[in-house]
Each structure stands twice: as C-alpha cells, then as structure tokens.
Amino acid sequence: MSVRPTAGAELPPLEIQITRTLIVSGAIASRDYQDVHHDAELARGKGSPDIFMNILTTNGLVGRYITDHFGPAAVLRKVAIRLGAPNYPGDTMVLTGRIDEVDGDTVVVRVTGANGIGRHVTGTVTLTVPGEGGTR
Numbered sequence: 001m002s003v004r005p006t007a008g009a010e011l012p013p014l015e016i017q018i019t020r021t022l023i024v025s026g027a028i029a030s031r032d033y034q035d036v037h038h039d040a041e042l043a044r045g046k047g048s049p050d051i052f053m054n055i056l057t058t059n060g061l062v063g064r065y066i067t068d069h070f071g072p073a074a075v076l077r078k079v080a081i082r083l084g085a086p087n088y089p090g091d092t093m094v095l096t097g098r099i100d101e102v103d104g105d106t107v108v109v110r111v112t113g114a115n116g117i118g119r120h121v122t123g124t125v126t127l128t129v130p131g132e133g134g135t136r
Helices: 020-029 040-045 055-070
Strands: 010-017 075-083 092-103 106-114 119-128
Touching (some): 010 055, 020 055, 055 075, 055 092, 092 119
Antiparallel strands (some): 010 092
16 A cells, blocks of 8 residues: 655665675676775775765665655655765664655655764655555
C-alpha cells in the first residue's frame, strides 16, 4: 500500500557497515583511483589513520537510501551533499532522513549520515514520486 509523503515525516534509519571492500569497490566503481581510497600505508603517509570512503560512494549510498524508501519508480532529480567526518573501515554509518517539502509529485528530503567520529554526510535529495506518493 502506498502512503503519500508528508512534510515532517521521518524515514527509518539505515545502518551501513563500512568495510574495506565497500570503500575499495566504491572507489573502483566510480573510477576514483586515489591511493587514500585503497592503500592504507599510503593513506597513513598522507596523515590519515586508514583508507576512507570517497564522496561518490557516499553519494550512491544516499541515493540507495532514498530509493529503498520511496521505491523503484522514484526518480532522483538532485542530490546535494557535503562530507564531514571520514568513513573508515570497521565503523558503521547510520543514514537518517526527514521529508522537508512535498509539492505535487516532488519531494525534498534532508539526509544525514553519522559514524563513530561524527557526522559523515549532510545534504538534501530532490526526487519525483509518481502517483500517490509511492513510499513504503
């Protein structure tokens, strides 16, 4: 059964385990070959305690979070994010969202993702949801 999106509604949280495989595969999939995303020794040489997730992987995970909630018919129109605390292997990122605006079939969701260090990502996603809303 579809439920119309309502401004102020909270999306259920999504926990994502941050593994080395996720970090490296996300970097490879987005063709980001910077060593800080796959080589721990070189990352430490540049001042990081370990490899860390790139912004394109985070962007994809934010998109997944939204489409998991609104369903496969939802179309992402704009994803605007800003990174904060890095996502390192062994941590967990928890994505949360709140519907800020609903205008016809256009929905704006404010998204945050936190890990053990602090806030990893903040931003907004604008999407269209056909028909009666399409949320689960």
